[in-house]
Amino acid sequence: MKQIIVKKGHILQRKGDLxxxxxxxxxxxxxxxxxxxxxxxxxxMFGPEGWIVADSNSGDExxxxxxxxxxxxxxxxxxxxxxxxxxxxSPLIKRMGVLQKRILMLMSASAxxxxxxxxxxxxxxxxxxxxxxxxxxxxxxxEALSKVKGEHARDRS
Amino acid sequence: MKQIIVKKGHILQRKGDLxxxxxxxxxxxxxxxxxxxxxxxxxxMFGPEGWIVADSNSGDExxxxxxxxxxxxxxxxxxxxxxxxxxxxSPLIKRMGVLQKRILMLMSASAxxxxxxxxxxxxxxxxxxxxxxxxxxxxxxxEALSKVKGEHARDRS
DNA sequence: CTTCTTTCTTAATCTAGATTAATGCGCAAG
DNA sequence: CTTGCGCATTAATCTAGATTAAGAAAGAAG
Numbered sequence: 001m002k003q004i005i006v007k008k009g010h011i012l013q014r015k016g017d018l019x020x021x022x023x024x025x026x027x028x029x030x031x032x033x034x035x036x037x038x039x040x041x042x043x044x045m046f047g048p049e050g051w052i053v054a055d056s057n058s059g060d061e062x063x064x065x066x067x068x069x070x071x072x073x074x075x076x077x078x079x080x081x082x083x084x085x086x087x088x089x090s091p092l093i094k095r096m097g098v099l100q101k102r103i104l105m106l107m108s109a110s111a112x113x114x115x116x117x118x119x120x121x122x123x124x125x126x127x128x129x130x131x132x133x134x135x136x137x138x139x140x141x142x143e144a145l146s147k148v149k150g151e152h153a154r155d156r157s
Numbered sequence: 158m159k160q161i162i163v164k165k166g167h168i169l170q171r172k173g174d175l176x177x178x179x180x181x182x183x184x185x186x187x188x189x190x191x192x193x194x195x196x197x198x199x200x201x202m203f204g205p206e207g208w209i210v211a212d213s214n215s216g217d218e219x220x221x222x223x224x225x226x227x228x229x230x231x232x233x234x235x236x237x238x239x240x241x242x243x244x245x246x247s248p249l250i251k252r253m254g255v256l257q258k259r260i261l262m263l264m265s266a267s268a269x270x271x272x273x274x275x276x277x278x279x280x281x282x283x284x285x286x287x288x289x290x291x292x293x294x295x296x297x298x299x300e301a302l303s304k305v306k307g308e309h310a311r312d313r314s
Numbered sequence: 315c316t317t318c319t320t321t322c323t324t325a326a327t328c329t330a331g332a333t334t335a336a337t338g339c340g341c342a343a344g
Numbered sequence: 345c346t347t348g349c350g351c352a353t354t355a356a357t358c359t360a361g362a363t364t365a366a367g368a369a370a371g372a373a374g
Contacts, residue, residue, distance in 0.1 A: 100221070110360075268331070304331085
């Protein structure tokens with residue numbers, strides 16, 4: 001368990017790496033993402049203060065996700081394999097709740113509703129990252145997000 | 158920790174319930190699903206032998222998901238709050254890996270590719286549930302799945 | 315301040331998948 | 345056997361969001 005500081009833009013993990021690291025964010029902002037066959041980025045998760053960021057690959061398989069820093073970030077690095085420490089299940093439960101909600105949103109909600117849910121759930125992140133990353137997280141294009149934002153602003157007035 | 162048997166069609170949990178039960182499937186098949194505002198079902202997860210099915214709501218909040226039995230099912234019921242037993246984190250890690258994959262598929266893959274991934278990953282479930290449930294799991298309509306199946310069969314010949 | 319690069323917006327077109335509707339097929343119940 | 349209902353298929357339309365393209369705005373770099 002060591003604490004490190006990474007600069008904005010630093011890549012902590014790439015697809016294919018054999019890392020089994022878990023990153024606990026103390027200050028700053030990480031993101032984990034995939035790059036598909038067409039070279040398009042899809043953000044899996046933002047990791048602001050207090051969050052845990054990791055690839056859920058089982059043990060010794062290569063990573064699926066890239067992880068990098070969107071801001072200068074202070075974090076604690078641990079390893080999944082080292083289970084000497086007692087694992088507190090509550091952050092895992094919370095994380096699963098977030099993933100469950102995300103899946104249900106992707107399956108049943110429109111871009112408009114996903115955006116609305118996002119700004120209510122993560123109002124701070126909205127201010128800290130470019131629109132195109134919000135779009136990537138929501139599973140839509142930046143162009144579509146731009147349109148949705150317009151509709152949303154109109155509805156609020 | 159008690160073992161129970163439920164008949165096909167039995168509903169174990171409804172949205173809004175204050176249950177914090179965890180179902181470990183020994184034999185049979187469960188599913189968890191959501192019903193959206195328009196009354197449409199969206200299957201969150203199938204739970205065949207060896208799987209754990211539960212709503213990832215944190216502690217005392219009401220459930221989001223319905224859970225029912227698609228076959229006569231034998232299962233072990235435990236409670237999330239009772240942490241007297243030591244929790245084995247490995248099923249949780251595996252579960253998170255599945256959820257991660259699911260999110261990335263929903264964000265980046267076409268109906269065709271999601272179907273292909275499904276039949277390779279869960280070939281047995283394909284035989285055990287009606288097409289409309291596969292469609293619901295994939296996040297498409299039964300009509301769209303019918304078309305995709307046709308294309309897939311054509312490609313294989 | 316000026317230039318370069320990245321981000322955001324707007325608009326025109328295109329397409330995967332939704333919706334609607336009609337038909338046929340099991341299969342369980344009487 | 346036959347009636348009825350849930351399921352699957354096919355086809356015609358429709359639409360949310362993708363793609364493409366082109367400018368405007370806003371940072372970063374010198």
